[in-house]
Amino acid sequence: MALDARKAQILKAIVEDYVKTGLPVGSRAVARKHRLGVSPATIRNEMADLEEMGYLDKPHTSSGRVPSDRGYRVYVDELMTDVRLSREESAMIESLFRSKIRDVVSFLKETVRALSEATDYLAFVLGPECETTTIKAIYLLPASVGRALLVIVSDVGVVENCLIDVPPMSREEMEYVNNMLRSHLCNVSLDQIHSKAQALLKRETSRYSRVIAQITEFLTSITEDSETERLFMGGTANLLNQPEFKDVNRVQDLLEAIENGSLIRNIMITQTQTTDPAITIGEENQVDKVKEFSIVYGTFRLGQSAGRIGVLGPKRMNYPRAVALVRFCEQLINKHLTR
């Protein structure tokens, strides 16, 4: 059942031709372009075999072959050869966000933009799960009359803030509240924050209880919202390049799903990530709407939790290049944010 050398070569040629042109590829083309030293007729026989094995499909009885999902699978698993990014290209990407490392969020956004531009696919980054991140610093600061700014910094350098109403407070009172927050909430992980804050709220029946209540509410909302808040995407328009979008209606569905971020779920479910840049092809994806696409994504570490970065493109994707670029971005993030 394993592929002999020639079948492998042919399958590889077909995948790569199809990726390049988007047209079903015929025996002539394979024989000519890849000079295997055999005639089209021989290729045809091999192609018939490959089809029977389930690696190729025919759009209709009498036209060239197209890789099936399984065909792509063996291609990415066994056939494809890694590419290295050219020096110029990696330099180009890196320069895209020279002095942009201000904060984690904008850094991730820039990375996603660079990735989408380099690949011409939809790129996404999923920030680190916040459950495992811990609060490193928490401050309540006077912002204007009757309002204070609550700022928290997580161990991975993500900053959240919100404005809350406060009664007039003296400097000492503010100091007192700050000490209280610091002593109770610093080094607490976000999944414990709710109960910790509740406890604090119960204990504190002083005149600050309303302030504490607002703070508690905010802290809780962070974990709730983070699902959507930590997903960034770029290059949505690139999807429309793909010839598989001859009809608009398909795009619509997908775009909506993308916009409201239900794409996340997909990755969460399909998370049997084995190889580093994980690749899921067509029907392998759990979510219906992306069953016509492929996803290449990898993991980066940020503090003690992990995030994901990847691209979503047509099954007819340039996998070697996508893998190289995703991997490059992973490294970029690890390099710049780990310290």
Place this chain on the structure above:
Amino acid sequence: MALDARKAQILKAIVEDYVKTGLPVGSRAVARKHRLGVSPATIRNEMADLEEMGYLDKPHTSSGRVPSDRGYRVYVDELMTDVRLSREESAMIESLFRSKIRDVVSFLKETVRALSEATDYLAFVLGPECETTTIKAIYLLPASVGRALLVIVSDVGVVENCLIDVPPMSREEMEYVNNMLRSHLCNVSLDQIHSKAQALLKRETSRYSRVIAQITEFLTSITEDSETERLFMGGTANLLNQPEFKDVNRVQDLLEAIENGSLIRNIMITQTQTTDPAITIGEENQVDKVKEFSIVYGTFRLGQSAGRIGVLGPKRMNYPRAVALVRFCEQLINKHLTR
């Protein structure tokens, strides 16, 4: 040249029919649905007049009429009747972001989402021009070893922050820097911030100069980035609903322009805003890519500067409804953020 009552009635009927169906409307349809008590033949004569006056177009010699840009213009200026949102609808929108007023940015994002869902067009909001906003509070806070968090709060409640590298500092030193920042930069407007910070940097030759330099850089970058950073959009996918997107290529261009935010420019240029919800129709737009669309946008005040909120949709837009919804959102913002 002014429209007599019947011509007005007919033009109005045609616009509204066309908005509803998207199909060129013929004399029969006008006569039947709007029971003007005249025969199709009469309507035809009037339609011929309206066409000559430039208010109607014919897609081809022998099919119904379609409003021209000028036709839409007189419709929105003189013909259309204001609609009121139903009680349920306004309540629905308002409830969409009940407890979401944490911070200005997420509030604006929610508003845009609500607006895009209610209209089924692309909605956008352009935050207040930052040039005129002033810094109300500025803090440098210890975040972790070797890093500090710089936080600034503007008068309109927008919070910006960034992490910077700092040498080890005692509490007193930190206090000193904070005092310096506060005394020099508080109540300074963002368009002066660069020079002020530079001056501060020149004067301060102490060991903090590197810290100050980083701060200066960040403050400058805020004004530079804000062009893109203060634009939020929602409902991109809605554009694909429009039948004018039978072919995908058109979408592509527009989506790209939308994604990278060059849509801003349009509004900046077309800013001869006279009526409150301003309406620009088709060719009236300065930017080529939106010459096939219409924009309805209004202004909201935030502190002493202003922001814009609006929708972008097909020329064949439900203008009365769009106007009502944009106006409603303006009020919503003014109500919730003015205090």
Place this chain on the structure above:
DNA sequence: TTTTAGCACTCTTAGGTCGTGAGTGCTAAT
């Protein structure tokens, strides 16, 4: 036994023709 040449066959695609129907403009009658 494997490869190749040859050939009939299939199926898509583009172009062309034709009939239908919606809607017009014009003319003559009301």
Place this chain on the structure above:
DNA sequence: ATTAGCACTCACGACCTAAGAGTGCTAAAA
């Protein structure tokens, strides 16, 4: 000034045809 009638135009869909690409099979060659 309005209307009925009528010939005319044009987009659209159905149907057909020819061309071209590619296949599968068979029989000959290596």
